[in-house]
Amino acid sequence: xxxxxxxxxxxxxxxxxxxxxxxxxxxxxxxxxxxxxxxxxxxxxxxxxxxxxxxxxxxxxxxxxxxxxxxxxxxxxxxxxxxxxxxxxxxxxxxxxxxxxxxxxxxxxxxxxxxxxxxxxxxxxxxxxxxxxxxxxxxxxxxxxxxxxxxxxxxxxxxxxxxxxxxxxxxxxxxxxxxxxxxxxxxxxxxxxxxxxxxxxxxxxxxxxxxxxxxxxxxxxxxxxxxxxxxxxxxxxxxxxxxxxxxxxxxxxxxxxxxxxxxxxxxxxxxxxxxxxxxxxxxxxxxxxxxxxxxxxxxxxxxxxxxx
Amino acid sequence: xxxxxxxxxxxxxxxxxxxxxxxxxxxxxxxxxxxxxxxxxxxxxxxxxxxxxxxxxxxxxxxxxxxxxxxxxxxxxxxxxxxxxxxxxxxxxxxxxxxxxxxxxxxxxxxxxxxxxxxxxxxxxxxxxxxxxxxxxxxxxxxxxxxxxxxxxxxxxxxxxxxxxxxxxxxxxxxxxxxxxxxxxxxxxxxxxxxxxxxxxxxxxxxxxxxxxxxxxxxxxxxxxxxxxxxxxxxxxxxxxxxxxxxxxxxxxxxxxxxxxxxxxxxxxxxxxxxxxxxxxxxxxxxxxxxxxxxxxxxxxxxxxxxxxxxxxxxxxxxxx
Numbered sequence: 001x002x003x004x005x006x007x008x009x010x011x012x013x014x015x016x017x018x019x020x021x022x023x024x025x026x027x028x029x030x031x032x033x034x035x036x037x038x039x040x041x042x043x044x045x046x047x048x049x050x051x052x053x054x055x056x057x058x059x060x061x062x063x064x065x066x067x068x069x070x071x072x073x074x075x076x077x078x079x080x081x082x083x084x085x086x087x088x089x090x091x092x093x094x095x096x097x098x099x100x101x102x103x104x105x106x107x108x109x110x111x112x113x114x115x116x117x118x119x120x121x122x123x124x125x126x127x128x129x130x131x132x133x134x135x136x137x138x139x140x141x142x143x144x145x146x147x148x149x150x151x152x153x154x155x156x157x158x159x160x161x162x163x164x165x166x167x168x169x170x171x172x173x174x175x176x177x178x179x180x181x182x183x184x185x186x187x188x189x190x191x192x193x194x195x196x197x198x199x200x201x202x203x204x205x206x207x208x209x210x211x212x213x214x215x216x217x218x219x220x221x222x223x224x225x226x227x228x229x230x231x232x233x234x235x236x237x238x239x240x241x242x243x244x245x246x247x248x249x250x251x252x253x254x255x256x257x258x259x260x261x262x263x264x265x266x267x268x269x270x271x272x273x274x275x276x277x278x279x280x281x282x283x284x285x286x287x288x289x290x291x292x293x294x295x296x297x298x299x300x301x302x303x304x305x306x307x308x
Numbered sequence: 309x310x311x312x313x314x315x316x317x318x319x320x321x322x323x324x325x326x327x328x329x330x331x332x333x334x335x336x337x338x339x340x341x342x343x344x345x346x347x348x349x350x351x352x353x354x355x356x357x358x359x360x361x362x363x364x365x366x367x368x369x370x371x372x373x374x375x376x377x378x379x380x381x382x383x384x385x386x387x388x389x390x391x392x393x394x395x396x397x398x399x400x401x402x403x404x405x406x407x408x409x410x411x412x413x414x415x416x417x418x419x420x421x422x423x424x425x426x427x428x429x430x431x432x433x434x435x436x437x438x439x440x441x442x443x444x445x446x447x448x449x450x451x452x453x454x455x456x457x458x459x460x461x462x463x464x465x466x467x468x469x470x471x472x473x474x475x476x477x478x479x480x481x482x483x484x485x486x487x488x489x490x491x492x493x494x495x496x497x498x499x500x501x502x503x504x505x506x507x508x509x510x511x512x513x514x515x516x517x518x519x520x521x522x523x524x525x526x527x528x529x530x531x532x533x534x535x536x537x538x539x540x541x542x543x544x545x546x547x548x549x550x551x552x553x554x555x556x557x558x559x560x561x562x563x564x565x566x567x568x569x570x571x572x573x574x575x576x577x578x579x580x581x582x583x584x585x586x587x588x589x590x591x592x593x594x595x596x597x598x599x600x601x602x603x604x605x606x607x608x609x610x611x612x613x614x615x616x617x618x619x620x621x622x623x624x625x626x627x628x629x
Contacts, residue, residue: 054439171460179455182440182448185432186509189404190456191425237444237493 025262034148034215034258036156041215042254044163045224046247047170048208051201053229055181059112060097060202061225063119064209067093068218070126071210072143077133082143083158086210093118094206098199146217146269148258155214162211166204173197178239215254220269224250227276231283249279355418357382357517357549358403363412365398372398376412376575378568382516383547385540386577387560389584390570391612396553397433399570400519403551404430417516429510433521433553437494437502445490445497445505449477452509476512484508484538500531504538511542518542519551524559532559539563557584558606571612584609 015021025031052061067089075085100114130140170177180187180194187194213221228249232242257272264271356379364374372395380386388396401407402414405422414421416428429452440448453473454461461469481490484504494502503523510518520539524532536552540563543550554560557567557580567583569576571592576583583589584607589597593613600608 056439172458174460175454176456176458179451182438182443182451183432185434186430186452187456188406189425189428189430189432191422192456233442237442237447239443239447 021263022259025259030149030151031258031262033151033153033156035255037151037159038148038215038254038258039251040156040159040163041212042224042250043247044166044208045212045221046228046250047167047243048205049225049250050229050232050243050246051170051177051181052205053226053233054178055201057202057205058222058226060094060115061205061209062222063097063115063122064090064093064202064206065213065218065221065225066119067122067206068210068213068221069143070122070129072218073126073129073133073140077129083155083210083214086213087162087207089122090206090210091203093122094202095199098202142217144217144219145267146213146215146220146272148215148261148268151214159211159214162207166208166211169200169204173200177201215268216272217269220273223269223273223276224253227280228253231276231280234280234283234287249276253279356380356415357384357417358551359413359415360402360409361413361415363402363409363414365395365402365407365409367398367407371573373570373573373575378575378577380517380549380551380566382549383543384565385543385550385563386552386566386568387557387564388551388553388568388570389555389557394570395573396570397521399568399575400430400521400551400553403517403519404428426513427516429513429515429518429548431506431510431518431520431523433525434506441495442493444493445486445501445508446477446481448494448505449481449490449509449512452512453477477508480508480512481505483511483542499526500528500535503527503531503535507535507538507542511546514546515548517549517551519553521553522555523552524554524556529559536560536563561605561607580607 026035049061052058068086071085071087071089072082073085074089075082078085096118097111097115100111176187176190176192177197179190180192180197184194209221209225212224216223229242229246231249232245235245236242253272253275257268257275260271261268358378358380360376360378363376363378365372365376376399388399390396398407402409403416403421404425405414405416405420409421416422417424443451450473453476478487481487484507486501486504486508489497489501490505490508494505497505507520507523510520518539523535523539527535536559539550539552542548551568552560557564561580564580566578567580569583569589569592571589572594574592576588576592584599586597586599589599589609589612595613596611598610600610602608
């Protein structure tokens with residue numbers, strides 16, 4: 001890739017002493033920034049993604065993530081900061097998808113069609129902006145696949161503000177949102193504003209995606225947004241525990257991914273995605289194993305009962 | 309048994325044909341305390357759990373029913389009957405305050421509809437569980453306790469309140485007899501077991517009114533009888549007013565105090581033997597209807613204009629069940 005920063009700091013090599021490795025890594029301010037940003041994003045993605053997976057809105061989430069591409073290229077074209085483009089595009093996409101939604105099955109199928117249309121329109125707009133932008137959009141690869149170099153303190157601060165906002169909103173609506181996701185009819189009977197929560201959650205998801213994509217890139221947002229919660233939900237049916245696990249997995253994947261990519265010449269997105277995928281596969285295997293054990297245990301149960 | 313049901317259902321004019329389990333008629337007539345059917349005894353009773361006066365409900369511009377007068381008292385077990393689309397689920401939604409009922413009034417526990425929803429245990433009609441399938445029974449019941457509360461649980465006295473909540477969840481799970489499997493996920497449970505968990509969820513806040521929308525749907529006959537007996541037990545033991553929506557009155561006959569029959573945009577309330585009769589239903593529907601009583605006490609309604617599709621396809625756009 002020929003990153004100037006990488007070449008300027010010499011060749012980092014991984015020794016067997018992990019403590020000294022971590023110390024070396026923390027000597028660099030850009031690495032500290034990356035770890036701070038990664039931590040913030042991982043916690044937020046672990047929580048928001050947990051709800052997204054539970055609500056089966058991964059397709060909507062992916063589409064919102066893709067909107068980062070037209071958002072950033074449009075911002076570049078208009079001469080605005082790219083972060084602003086991210087948040088605007090993701091927010092607009094979330095509202096568009098939210099408007100199409102509803103709880104009836106017909107509204108749900110209409111919603112998935114709307115999401116597809118929004119996605120394709122966004123991609124097309126992104127390519128148009130890119131070709132209109134006369135200069136070379138240098139960060140295109142960064143935009144799509146992420147980077148951890150060159151995250152400055154102000155970006156970390158922005159991420160922190162967004163994450164605190166998103167987590168505060170989710171803490172407030174957490175339980176009614178869970179009820180509305182699992183049982184909208186009952187939620188309505190309990191006077192929970194299901195429709196407002198639907199749209200509100202998509203908006204929160206939009207902000208979370210815009211923030212996450214600045215670390216993982218627009219295309220690899222799902223490494224943090226889907227894989228950790230899906231893995232956690234495969235491991236345990238308990239809502240509280242799987243939420244905690246989801247955040248823990250996201251943090252683990254981010255920290256290990258950042259650590260490895262510091263000592264490697266390959267992009268961060270690859271490591272985070274591979275680690276998340278491996279984690280997901282492991283959890284699925286563990287679940288199947290546990291289910292088989294439980295089945296075997298249950299098969300022996302009636303026999304024991306009959307003997308009494 | 310199921311063969312007989314199937315053949316009876318394939319015969320269009322015979323509407324209510326599925327089998328009951330016991331000598332229902334004998335029990336129904338020998339009930340110790342038949343509650344007063346109509347307005348005559350209203351004044352002597354304490355405040356009604358549910359009271360509709362000239363209520364009218366419309367959904368999507370279409371009038372579902374109008375001029376409906378109903379009274380349900382605490383501790384009464386009432387079935388809501390009628391064909392598909394007659395407005396049974398709409399009635400429950402009207403009581404929850406989710407449907408406009410102008411110009412009539414709907415009173416719930418002495419207040420307007422919607423003011424006392426925390427006192428109502430509601431089990432909506434389900435077309436599958438969706439994401440909830442991955443949940444354990446205990447968690448689903450717990451959701452009924454505080455699922456609609458905003459914000460995080462307060463840290464002050466959190467331990468005590470959590471222990472209290474857990475105890476209440478255990479208690480209600482024992483009440484419905486689901487202790488053996490409440491720790492498993494819903495996807496691992498049978499239809500009858502799922503239904504008990506859902507009833508526990510509806511009961512967990514000690515409601516004074518329990519509204520169950522087709523809880524017997526998709527259950528086999530022994531489970532229908534068991535769930536109905538459970539609901540009656542709760543109704544008596546906790547003095548809860550119960551509204552149970554059903555397609556078929558026969559599994560309920562031995563347990564009911566009254567029925568509400570919805571047809572032709574109107575509603576009729578009274579004891580089974582007064583409401584489900586040829587002349588009464590003929591007047592309600594506006595066509596000649598015969599009610600046959602089999603030797604073991606089951607009721608068969610013949611000549612209903614719209615035969616219920618007991619296991620027909622479910623339409624998403626339909627206003628109610």
